Amino acid sequence: MARIAVIDYELCKPSKCHRECIAFCPVNLTGGKAIEFDEARRKPVIYEETCVGCGICVKKCPFKAISIVNLPDELEKSVIHRYGRNGFKLYGLPVPREGRILGIIGKNGTGKSTALRILSGELRPNLGQVDGTTPSWDEVIRRFRGTELQNYFKKLAEGSIKAAHKIQYIDLVPRRVKGTVRQLLEKADERGIWRELVKELGLEKVLDRDIRQLSGGELQRFMVAAVLSKDATLYLFDEPSSYLDVRERVRVARTIRSYAPNNSYLVVVEHDIAMLDYLSDYVVIMYGEPGVYGIASKPYGVRAGINHFLRGYLPAENMRIRSEPIRYTITATPSETTLSLKTYISWSKLTVSLNGFQLRVEEGELHEGEVLGVVGPNGIGKTTFVRVLAGELKPTEGSVSKPAGTLKVSYKPQYVSPSLFGEDKTVEEVLAEANKSVLAPGSWLNVEILRRMRLDRLLDRRVGELSGGELQKLAVAVALAREADIYLLDEPSAYLDVEERLAVAKIIKRLTEARGAAAIVVEHDIAVQDYIASRIMVFTGTPGVEGHAHQPASLFDGMNTFLKELGITIRKDPETGRPRINKEGSFLDRLQKRLGKYYYIPRPGEEEKEGEE
Template sequence: MVTRIAVVDKELCNPSKCQHECIRQCPVNRNGKDCIVLSKDSTISVIDESLCTGCGICIRVCPFHAINIVNLVAPVEDKLAYSYGENSFDLYGFALPKKGIIGIVGENGCGKSTNVKLITGRLKPTNLYSKESKAYFDALKKDTAVYKPQELGSKIKGKVTELLKKTDESGRLKELSKLFDLDTLKDRDLSQLSGGELQRVFIAAALSRDKESYVLDEPLAFLDYAYRLRLIEYLRENFSDKQVIVVDHDISLLSYLCDQVYLNYGVPGAYGIVSQPYATDRAINMFLDGYIEPENVRFRGEIRYKDHAPEKRSGTAAKIPALKLKRGSFTLENASEIALHPGEVVGIAGPNGTGKSTLCNELAKTLGGVSMKPQILERPDEFVGTFLDRDTPFKESFVRQMNLQRLEFLSLRQLSGGELQKTAIFRCLANDDASLFVLDEPSNMMDVTGRIALSKLLREKAVTDGVALLVVDHDLEFLYNTCDRLIIFGGTPAKHGTVDGIYSKGEGVKNLLSHFDLSYRKDEKSRRLKLNKHGSVKDRELKESGEFVES
């Protein structure tokens, strides 16, 4: 049986400013039936899904890209969890918290945020189709869930200590403050914290609550490897007997953290489907394959990072000068000038609080020809279409691969976190006058599919335009598959940062993993990176060999 879903974006559809092309050119309408009509108040087109043939003409003729018609194989209506209304986004299935640590992996725009809002009580389900869902939402009425949000924002007010005092219900705050080094931050204003510092504060605030369920939306974003490992080990040791949901896109660390994983797939902006939970490694490999074998569902083609061999390059696109900066009580030092070559992508990695973002901001202010995407993104009241130029092959390729054309008539305030990140990256890379492009944590809030596409696009930008890219990130697999060389930072977090040097990709990764005392093996089936358990046979073998990453 084929189920057809018609989605009309209420924010984009504007009958007062078009010729009603969808209504006039619909074949079913032209045969005398009312498949597409105006709503009673004439503010939006309404599509009768029972009459729609799925021809796609309305999609092509709509000047605002407001219509999407999707054919689904399988009857899913009985598992409708939430609907935003007629011809709007629908979510089928719940990713419910269970005892243990459960992950959600999915693509941007397919309902992860909707699911999070449902299971934390910020949205009311349309339909409770199972005994399990009824039991969970009955319990939720008693305020049993706590939520750590995805976006941290840069306009949060108040002191760190004021926020944490409000959340300390469990007696865990003291140990969490020590774990995340919050004592050095407690007297600072939240609006002055970096992304990594805000993340640590928000995680501690959530985990210090005394609830039955804990929902952590992208808790690994902005954190360096040391804090990521501290969080993972703390959850495994202290929360395995509770109900924890973790939404994140770093699959190498989710495979180490989670007991089971839900897959969330669909058509962005149209519908999302939540799978059954599966054993973590099996779930992640099925997500990469685009095929859920037990459910016989193919939701897209296979995705993989594309291997590339770093090339020796000459010439100079930009130079990072030797410098010594002082920002309050923090100092940053780079002892030697670093030349960046045309056509290369250079990664920047190291502990939180050692000055990576400080250096990026300094380069953007003092060097000419620099285009930068900042770490924390703002949401001005501005439409995407005002800067979505497609006047070069690269820009057209970026818009197509990142599916940005459907966002053209939306305001930045209406975008999801992943969509906001993609538009910010496009805006940075679209600067035709720059010779150096600086991207501070571009993979944050971006799904696995988007990260793989972005890796390819960044390399394409560097090589095709003969420019240099600097990329700060904490996703090792993303850096490993994107960069030619790595700049490694060291020092004492929040006090003194140093640029330790620039290395080939291989040597840089070894240096980085040696600093954090980590090693990675490769999954036998997918060849993706998987974190080794500290002290395991494989961990010892790789560290003793000096390789740190299995070849």
């Protein structure tokens, strides 16, 4: 067996634990040396050659900074890169193909960004060598002899592959570049298509705006336009759907498909599985232990690959990557959700005026045990509606009715900052204030919230030190940990990877059932809404000007109304029940539009063939 020993030096605090990992190592106690303290680095070092993999140091570390994993020896033949001794290890690489779109799916921390950096030439793979020497390109090419990647790395070594990279964290862009959208796009344009891209992506109104004044969605579309306008051989898009509503996500996907050169390589990393399905020609699944090691699967067809990922089993590798499958509900005939008679909250017709924007809301109510999904474009009033129900805003007309003195509401806002909890507080202190049982080992909340969302590794960290994704997970965990009757969650999947999104969706579903609570979830990820929503509330109108919130409807009717407004059709996969967006103009797209079934649920026994579009 090959042994991987990884120390997370951000979590490791040897001055606070008296170096128990070293003192209790059985190899050290017998006169050997499996772990020692490096005085120069002021950190411990594990020697994998002598480590027996007993796991005692893992249990003794109070900060969960040490991970030891045993893997088959055969896997060592495919090691691509390692970040130094006791660092993350990557096995295998996704294989890009000329003229086709490669989709990559998997947990955060399993090597997706590392793979992109290697494919773009930003990082030369060290083939697992951590002695400070960097392999030559000839050595790298020899490693991939007889594979599709051999010719690819030849081109990379010769400099004939030029990469254009849309980075994951787009909020960094305004810190590095200055100017208006028009100036920056003109400067970036190498293909003479920036004006067409502006029209396709709806950027006309922000052309003369300074880049520092763009919203998250506008900045995302600007970055997609800037990357596509480059004359490149390889186009990399890392999470292109972040900050975008469903309409904008489909628009971006169509633009990428239409404007990428036919002879180019194109790679997309995406956590929205409906968008990944819509955009990709084939997929690779990245799996492993986040922060410890990552493995790239063999390429799969889009439908088969995503279904294997949801089932948690990869047949080509004979590998189980999840203990239980993720299943969506498949309902053959649409029916109204069975609601209890207990109403938690109701509202009359509402009018809300805010900074020149007006929102009109039709009457509705929320019941015990219900998850109400809220969908619609950005800037249409969804967050305003949630804030009214939470009591943060008062309607100019109409009223909200709640049981007097008995209703507890837990609210997770759309935008989260460290000041929401207190920058100097630790994650453990924040969670303890929300609900102490989250920290109780073995409790249901501890397993479902703390461990599934991997917050147990961050307990000692201060809120002000957390990244955007870690802060988002904390906000979701705090909102769900509180004892409440109604949970108002505004974009809970933002910054989360696909596993974390589905874990959060499952927690919300279980909470409403176990506690007899209700939830309102504002979410742009169609797959998440489809997974958890009992009913759907559709918002329409003109973004930034006026919005109209329709009455809550059944999942089938609400999704049908919403998708018809967008001009998009979706069918559910007959095997997993997940929603799949039809390619525009495909046979199924035309058929469903003609029948008026924008949200199509297959009949029992109905089969779907790969590539029927």
